[in-house]
Each structure stands twice: as structure tokens, then as C-alpha cells.
Amino acid sequence: MEIRVVENLLKANxxxxxxxxxxxxxxxxxxxxxxxxxxxxxxxxxEATLPRLGVSAAVIEGDLQTTRDAxxxxxxxxxxxxxxxxxxxxxxxxLVLRALDGLDLRSARLVxxxxxxxxxxxAEIPLGEHFxxxxxxxxxxxxxxxxxxxxxxxxxxxxxxxxxxxxxxxxSMDRVRDDLRQVGSKASVFELSAKTGxxxxxxxxWLGGRARPR
Amino acid sequence: MHEMAxxxxxAEQVEAAIAAAGHxxxxxxxxxxxxxxxxxxEALTFCFAAVAQGSPxxxxxxxxxxVPVTILCPACGVRAELEDGAPLICGRCGGPGDLIAGRxxxxxxxxxxx
Numbered sequence: 591m592e593i594r595v596v597e598n599l600l601k602a603n604x605x606x607x608x609x610x611x612x613x614x615x616x617x618x619x620x621x622x623x624x625x626x627x628x629x630x631x632x633x634x635x636x637e638a639t640l641p642r643l644g645v646s647a648a649v650i651e652g653d654l655q656t657t658r659d660a661x662x663x664x665x666x667x668x669x670x671x672x673x674x675x676x677x678x679x680x681x682x683x684x685l686v687l688r689a690l691d692g693l694d695l696r697s698a699r700l701v702x703x704x705x706x707x708x709x710x711x712x713a714e715i716p717l718g719e720h721f722x723x724x725x726x727x728x729x730x731x732x733x734x735x736x737x738x739x740x741x742x743x744x745x746x747x748x749x750x751x752x753x754x755x756x757x758x759x760x761x762s763m764d765r766v767r768d769d770l771r772q773v774g775s776k777a778s779v780f781e782l783s784a785k786t787g788x789x790x791x792x793x794x795x796w797l798g799g800r801a802r803p804r
Numbered sequence: 805m806h807e808m809a810x811x812x813x814x815a816e817q818v819e820a821a822i823a824a825a826g827h828x829x830x831x832x833x834x835x836x837x838x839x840x841x842x843x844x845x846e847a848l849t850f851c852f853a854a855v856a857q858g859s860p861x862x863x864x865x866x867x868x869x870x871v872p873v874t875i876l877c878p879a880c881g882v883r884a885e886l887e888d889g890a891p892l893i894c895g896r897c898g899g900p901g902d903l904i905a906g907r908x909x910x911x912x913x914x915x916x917x918x
Contacts, residue, residue, distance in 0.1 A: 593914040595821050599813045711806040739890055740840045774892030774900035
């Protein structure tokens with residue numbers, strides 16, 4: 591005998607993500623989910639962004655192990671909550687919802703959620719964020735967009751970090767832009783260097799434009 | 805390695821469904837996974853076997869049907885199934901296509917003993 595079910599296997603995750611979104615919306619806080627490989631420079635991007643950002647912000651840091659990233663953000667004076675997932679390759683929505691309790695959302699117009707370094711699972715698991723940002727670095731090579739189409743299809747913005755390394759690495763910006771078109775990306779693209787600060791302005795403007803007025 | 809988390813969801817949702825039907829023995833579980841989910845069916849069945857071990861679902865077979873990526877062009881209305889899952893652009897006008905299939909991850913049905 592067949593039992594028809596037809597149920598979304600991610601429904602438990604999606605229900606929690608909707609709760610998170612409701613908490614954020616009630617506070618007027620906009621959440622940005624930063625997704626990229628380990629070493630793409632997600633934390634460095636935050637370190638470059640937070641002191642220059644014209645709006646109040648807080649950070650949720652996700653890592654498999656250690657609180658090193660949270661310590662780096664904490665040194666900037668930005669409120670931060672660390673989630674260590676232990677074994678999970680992505681941030682689970684349940685932990686993000688719980689992490690919101692540790693933040694004063696009324697004094698954060700933007701919340702950055704730095705996901706676990708991975709281009710696959712974080713793209714699939716919704717956290718209740720308003721925007722997904724894919725962080726790619728020139729040192730990783732220019733083939734990542736084509737290899738991980740789901741993330742780049744879904745991303746609202748793509749940051750191409752470490753442009754200061756362009757003279758030293760094999761990386762074609764044209765190829766990346768063409769691949770983005772091929773995966774049906776509608777993302778805003780920002781070429782920048784978190785290290786030198788080059789190209790940050792457009793990224794900061796984009797973020798400022800996402801925050802809600804208070 | 806996202807298959808393990810998905811295998812756990814399958815087990816949870818199947819157990820809930822069979823509880824409602826009076827706990828019949830489960831013979832087969834059918835799942836539909838969009839090609840963009842990047843699920844390796846062999847990895848998922850392996851993980852599911854591990855999750856099911858020692859549970860009422862032990863021995864149930866897991867069938868994973870991969871659903872091809874399909875796009876619909878919002879500009880010219882062309883609908884296309886993409887063999888390789890790429891590119892996600894309209895073959896006629898070259899504009900970005902809207903995904904209408906290929907992202908799903910569904911528990912479809914459960915075959916149980918009469």
C-alpha cells in the first residue's frame with residue numbers, strides 16, 4: 591500500500607527560518623547571510639565593512655570550531671554572538687534563532703550572519719535572512735560560479751574579494767561575470783579588497799541601501 | 805556532506821507519517837530531489853541506511869528520483885528542461901530564466917506492508 595506524503599524535507603528548517611524572519615522584521619532589522627568558501631575572506635570583509643558602515647550592525651559568527659572570528663569582530667566593538675556548530679557544515683536555523691536572543695536588535699539595523707565556510711549546504715538552508723551574499727576570492731580561481739550554481743543563482747549580491755591579488759593569480763573577471771550570467775544571476779557584483787579597502791564604497795552603499803529607516 | 809542531515813529529515817518525516825497510519829512496516833520510501841540540490845543518491849541511501857539502523861525503518865529501501873532543472877523565461881515565455889542543469893538562461897533571448905523545477909526536495913510517498 592502506498593502512502594502519499596509530498597512533504598518538503600526542509601520544512602522544519604523553513605518553519606524556524608520564518609520565525610527568525612518575524613523576529614527580525616518586528617525589530618526592523620535586516621539580516622545578511624554571508625556565504626563563501628573557507629578562506630574567501632568573509633571575516634576580513636566584515637572587519638573592513640563594520641568600521642566604515644554608516645548604520646548600526648551586529649554579527650552572528652558561525653564556525654565548526656573556535657571563537658576566533660568572534661574575537662576578531664568583538665575587537666571592533668561590534669556586538670557579536672558566536673555559534674560553533676561542531677560538526678554541521680552549515681549554520682542550522684535553530685541556532686541562528688537562538689543567537690538572536692543574545693543581540694539587542696533594536697540597536698542593530700543590519701545583522702550579518704557569517705555562515706560556515708562552504709559553498710553548498712549554506713546555500714540550501716534558509717536562515718530567515720533578507721539577503722544572501724556570496725563571497726568569492728580571486729585566490730580560489732574563477733571557476734566557482736559554474737561549479738556551485740545554486741549559491742550564485744540565489745545570491746542577491748556577489749563580493750569578489752582579494753582583487754589586490756589579481757596580478758599574482760589566474761583569475762578572469764570576465765569569466766566570472768559570464769558564468770554569473772549563465773547561472774541566471776541577478777546579483778549586484780562588487781569587486782573589492784577587504785585588505786586594501788579598494789572598491790569598498792559601492793559595497794557599503796549597497797548595504798546602506800538595504801537597511802530600513804528607523 | 806549534507807546527505808546525513810537530509811537522511812535524518814527523511815527518517816523523522818516518514819516516522820511521523822507511518823505513526824498516523826498505525827505503524828505499518830515500511831518497504832520503500834520515495835524522495836524527489838532537484839538536480840540543483842547536488843544530492844548524490846548513493847550517498848543519501850548510504851546515510852539513510854545508517855540513520856535507519858535499529859529503528860522501525862531499518863531495511864526500508866530509499867528511492868531517490870532526481871528532478872531535472874527546468875527554467876521558464878519571464879521575458880519570452882520559453883520553458884526548457886536543462887540536461888546539465890546549466891546554463892540557467894533562456895535559449896531564445898539569453899535573459900535569466902526563472903527556476904520552476906530543480907530545487908525541490910520532497911518526501912513523495914511511502915510503500916508500506918498491507
